[in-house]
Amino acid sequence: MADNELIALFQAIGLKEQRAKETVKNKKLALNLQNTISEAGITQSGCDKSVGDLLYTLASTVNKDASTHLGYLARAISDNRLNSSEQVAAAIKFAETTNEGINDEEFNRACGVGVVVTPDQITAAIAKHLEANKNALISERYKLLGPLLAQARQIPELRWANGVAVKNELEKQVIAIIGPKDERDVIVKGKKKDKESKSTSISNQKIPTESKTNSNMFFEGELSKLHKPGGNKQIKPELMERHLKETGGKVLTRFPPEPNGFLHIGHAKAINVNFGYAKAHNGFCYLRYDDTNPEAEEERYFDSILEAVEWLGFKPWKVTYSSDYFDKLHELAIELIKRDKAYVCSCTPEEMHTMRGGDSGGERKECVHRNRPVEESLIEFQKMKEGRYKESEVTLRMKMDMQSGNPQFWDLVAYRVLYTPHHRTGDKWCIYPTYDYTHCLCDSFENITHSLCTLEFRMSRESYYWLCDALEVYKPVQFEYNRLQINNTIMSKRKILKLVTEDYVKGWDDPRLYTLPALRRRGVPPEAINGFVQDLGVTTSNSTIQVPRFEKYVRDYLDAHVPRLMIIIDPIKIIIENLPDDYVEELTVPFKPKDSSMGEHTVPFSRIVYIDKSDFREQDSPDYFRLAVGKTVGLLYVPHCITCIDVVKDAEGNIQHLVCRYENGPGVKKPKTYIQWVAESSRHNSPVRLHEARIYNNLFNSENPAAHPNGFLADINSNSLEVANGSLAEVGLHEVVSRKTKNDYESVRFQAIRVGYFCLDKDSVIEEPHSKANQLVLNRIVSLKEDSKK
Numbered sequence: 041m042a043d044n045e046l047i048a049l050f051q052a053i054g055l056k057e058q059r060a061k062e063t064v065k066n067k068k069l070a071l072n073l074q075n076t077i078s079e080a081g082i083t084q085s086g087c088d089k090s091v092g093d094l095l096y097t098l099a100s101t102v103n104k105d106a107s108t109h110l111g112y113l114a115r116a117i118s119d120n121r122l123n124s125s126e127q128v129a130a131a132i133k134f135a136e137t138t139n140e141g142i143n144d145e146e147f148n149r150a151c152g153v154g155v156v157v158t159p160d161q162i163t164a165a166i167a168k169h170l171e172a173n174k175n176a177l178i179s180e181r182y183k184l185l186g187p188l189l190a191q192a193r194q195i196p197e198l199r200w201a202n203g204v205a206v207k208n209e210l211e212k213q214v215i216a217i218i219g220p221k222d223e224r225d226v227i228v229k230g231k232k233k234d235k236e237s238k239s240t241s242i243s244n245q246k247i248p249t250e251s252k253t254n255s256n257m258f259f260e261g262e263l264s265k266l267h268k269p270g271g272n273k274q275i276k277p278e279l280m281e282r283h284l285k286e287t288g289g290k291v292l293t294r295f296p297p298e299p300n301g302f303l304h305i306g307h308a309k310a311i312n313v314n315f316g317y318a319k320a321h322n323g324f325c326y327l328r329y330d331d332t333n334p335e336a337e338e339e340r341y342f343d344s345i346l347e348a349v350e351w352l353g354f355k356p357w358k359v360t361y362s363s364d365y366f367d368k369l370h371e372l373a374i375e376l377i378k379r380d381k382a383y384v385c386s387c388t389p390e391e392m393h394t395m396r397g398g399d400s401g402g403e404r405k406e407c408v409h410r411n412r413p414v415e416e417s418l419i420e421f422q423k424m425k426e427g428r429y430k431e432s433e434v435t436l437r438m439k440m441d442m443q444s445g446n447p448q449f450w451d452l453v454a455y456r457v458l459y460t461p462h463h464r465t466g467d468k469w470c471i472y473p474t475y476d477y478t479h480c481l482c483d484s485f486e487n488i489t490h491s492l493c494t495l496e497f498r499m500s501r502e503s504y505y506w507l508c509d510a511l512e513v514y515k516p517v518q519f520e521y522n523r524l525q526i527n528n529t530i531m532s533k534r535k536i537l538k539l540v541t542e543d544y545v546k547g548w549d550d551p552r553l554y555t556l557p558a559l560r561r562r563g564v565p566p567e568a569i570n571g572f573v574q575d576l577g578v579t580t581s582n583s584t585i586q587v588p589r590f591e592k593y594v595r596d597y598l599d600a601h602v603p604r605l606m607i608i609i610d611p612i613k614i615i616i617e618n619l620p621d622d623y624v625e626e627l628t629v630p631f632k633p634k635d636s637s638m639g640e641h642t643v644p645f646s647r648i649v650y651i652d653k654s655d656f657r658e659q660d661s662p663d664y665f666r667l668a669v670g671k672t673v674g675l676l677y678v679p680h681c682i683t684c685i686d687v688v689k690d691a692e693g694n695i696q697h698l699v700c701r702y703e704n705g706p707g708v709k710k711p712k713t714y715i716q717w718v719a720e721s722s723r724h725n726s727p728v729r730l731h732e733a734r735i736y737n738n739l740f741n742s743e744n745p746a747a748h749p750n751g752f753l754a755d756i757n758s759n760s761l762e763v764a765n766g767s768l769a770e771v772g773l774h775e776v777v778s779r780k781t782k783n784d785y786e787s788v789r790f791q792a793i794r795v796g797y798f799c800l801d802k803d804s805v806i807e808e809p810h811s812k813a814n815q816l817v818l819n820r821i822v823s824l825k826e827d828s829k830k
């Protein structure tokens with residue numbers, strides 16, 4: 041069928057035009073769906089959307105084992121026996137384990153055909169469920185919503201109930217018990233939920249972001265559909281029996297970074313998904329360094345990776361290395377050859393490429409080595425191991441299927457010759473296993489239940505399963521989710537390396553980068569990163585997030601969590617002429633207005649104060665409400681306002697200071713604007729002189745630096761770092777700094793009122809909390825408001 045006919049057919053069963061077009065592009069799915077429609081007896085004239093949706097669900101989720109019964113399943117949908125996606129899933133499960141013809145009665149029972157769950161039954165079952173969990177619900181409140189919903193879906197009486205009805209009922213009863221969400225449940229202010237997570241009533245509101253592991257991300261959407269341990273079929277049932285015995289049915293996941301660079305914000309998602317999923321199910325997560333490429337690995341990356349994981353608040357159950365398994369992997373490679381499922385190939389890389397169809401995607405051919413005797417491959421593989429071949433001369437390849445539609449199945453390389461010593465195994469090996477060979481087997485060795493990875497590995501799933509089955513070892517389930525990409529940044533290791541080595545930025549943790557060490561140094565709190573990632577959730581379609589959205593999240597988080605201080609980035613001196621020289625008034629100032637929990641402190645007000653240059657203008661205008669000669673402005677927390685009466689300049693015409701009057705007499709109107717200030721008082725060690733304030737702007741000018749015609753370096757924003765070196769801070773900074781724990785500069789965060797959010801940079805030198813010798817360096821985490829230029 042031509043593409044446009046297919047699109048028309050898919051639209052006839054109710055798919056939206058966009059979806060129909062995307063489906064047609066995915067050849068395998070398109071073929072599956074076409075078959076499913078035809079098996080269902082539906083013609084070009086189409087069917088109800090509700091039926092069409094279920095056919096689509098069937099076509100996109102049916103697996104190889106169940107597909108022999110595709111016709112039966114499709115007809116069960118078109119004759120209205122199956123009318124929910126839960127039923128379709130149960131039907132696929134049923135079909136998967138049935139070899140002969142399907143017995144209608146058994147099928148109907150297994151899929152809940154004709155079972156009607158009334159609203160009253162739902163109400164009663166949910167009431168019972170919540171009663172049993174009442175105490176926990178009252179103390180944990182909305183954090184429990186996700187887990188409770190997941191449990192409700194497991195209640196036998198609700199097995200076939202309408203999912204939306206169950207969810208609505210649960211939410212209704214939860215409100216009745218603990219009341220609607222209030223400040224106890226809201227941590228981030230003014231944040232909108234992501235469009236992708238469609239949901240009703242309560243869940244449209246904010247979800248607490250600090251609950252790293254109670255997030256609904258694991259109980260709603262794609263991740264809630266994953267199998268339970270024991271639910272994945274094995275090539276031999278005893279493999280599962282042994283697995284369950286060994287693991288006790290616990291969820292086991294792994295975070296498997298290659299130690300060849302620093303982690304970036306995209307990895308924060310992988311960390312949250314893997315560690316978080318395990319934690320949410322009371323399971324464990326491994327940190328496994330995938331160190332199979334000795335050429336790219338460096339010691340410093342190992343430390344930095346663990347540090348980043350721990351910084352985000354996760355603790356690996358065990359830290360392992362793919363290289364721990366080199367012996368075992370080698371033994372299995374020999375086993376694979378013996379099973380005639382691998383062969384030593386002497387094709388050059390170019391020949392291999394040509395045989396795989398070359399650049400033009402031409403005809404694919406099997407090479408002469410593919411059918412060499414097993415004995416010969418065993419001998420050749422031994423010779424590879426003994427170092428009798430040069431690099432690239434020979435490889436061990438898996439005997440997959442050169443005619444498959446999946447390029448990740450064209451006899452992938454399992455082992456290659458490399459004479460680079462390995463950081464852990466030294467020169468013991470001169471052959472190293474590839475990712476495709478290693479990854480699934482290490483997952484298997486570690487009894488991983490859910491191998492969660494990003495979408496670019498989708499095509500690798502087939503070879504993953506193939507290899508586990510070929511060796512008859514325990515086979516985990518691979519699930520792919522969308523990667524977190526942020527525009528206006530560079531994530532590629534190679535490109536970041538270039539920025540570092542060519543001095544565009546100052547190291548891998550330069551706060552303008554989006555590596556995790558950089559974000560940490562910049563002062564972005566780990567809780568904000570986790571919350572952001574969890575809020576975006578897990579889907580199976582790619583999307584790119586724009587930097588302002590990330591920054592808004594960080595800003596909202598900081599707004600709720602950090603104290604406020606008065607900082608003057610670019611000071612201008614004011615002498616208040618009607619105050620005596622020794623005048624000092626101690627003002628009590630809250631660390632956060634309207635939030636007494638952050639405490640308060642004392643700041644001195646005196647005859648000499650500093651304000652920011654941007655709050656003064658020589659050219660006044662009627663719509664300007666800050667300071668100018670003749671204008672009155674309020675100083676935050678100071679009882680009375682000040683009026684500027686004169687500007688004093690030096691011989692070159694530079695402003696030296698302003699002369700102002702303190703309006704403590706009668707009859708002065710309330711000023712329109714209040715500004716931040718700091719005063720001089722040697723007794724209070726005020727103001728605090730800052731060594732530097734570093735203001736970071738976007739490193740790149742455009743949203744997609746990689747697309748710049750002259751390369752991404754040409755897109756660099758020449759103004760990405762502004763350094764102010766005469767800045768002043770109020771004395772409250774001393775107290776905030778004294779809360780610092782060792783080597784943890786970035787955790788000193790605050791809002792500089794009317795300026796932005798800042799933290800201490802690790803370049804700071806701190807002798808003692810109040811010492812004049814301290815050299816405080818500030819980093820701007822984010823601006824106070826989104827830059828209006830964008």
Ligand SMILES: *[C@@H]1O[C@H](CO)[C@@H](O)[C@H](O)[C@H]1NC(C)=O
Pocket residue numbers: 120121122123154202
């Ligand atoms: C499902 O199908 C059955 C049988 O046709 C019908 O009685 C029932 O109301 C349907 N349920 C839903 C939720 O549509």
Ligand SMILES: *[C@@H]1O[C@H](CO)[C@@H](O)[C@H](O)[C@H]1NC(C)=O
Pocket residue numbers: 279282283286287485486487514
């Ligand atoms: C995984 O399970 C197998 C049995 O299936 C067991 O022999 C092995 O020790 C387990 N591995 C780990 C790392 O727990």
Ligand SMILES: *[C@@H]1O[C@H](CO)[C@@H](O)[C@H](O)[C@H]1NC(C)=O
Pocket residue numbers: 495496497580581582
């Ligand atoms: C998502 O992006 C990855 C990497 O860019 C790509 O390999 C994959 O095919 C994409 N997936 C979808 C569903 O678009």
Ligand SMILES: *[C@@H]1O[C@H](CO)[C@@H](O)[C@H](O)[C@H]1NC(C)=O
Pocket residue numbers: 525526527528584743744
């Ligand atoms: C965001 O970046 C991706 C690639 O990183 C690019 O394809 C896309 O066009 C960018 N979006 C915008 C709005 O520039």
Ligand SMILES: *[C@@H]1O[C@H](CO)[C@@H](O)[C@H](O)[C@H]1NC(C)=O
Pocket residue numbers: 765766
């Ligand atoms: C600080 O700024 C002043 C004036 O702009 C400049 O002369 C001085 O060199 C700067 N100091 C440092 C350490 O950058």
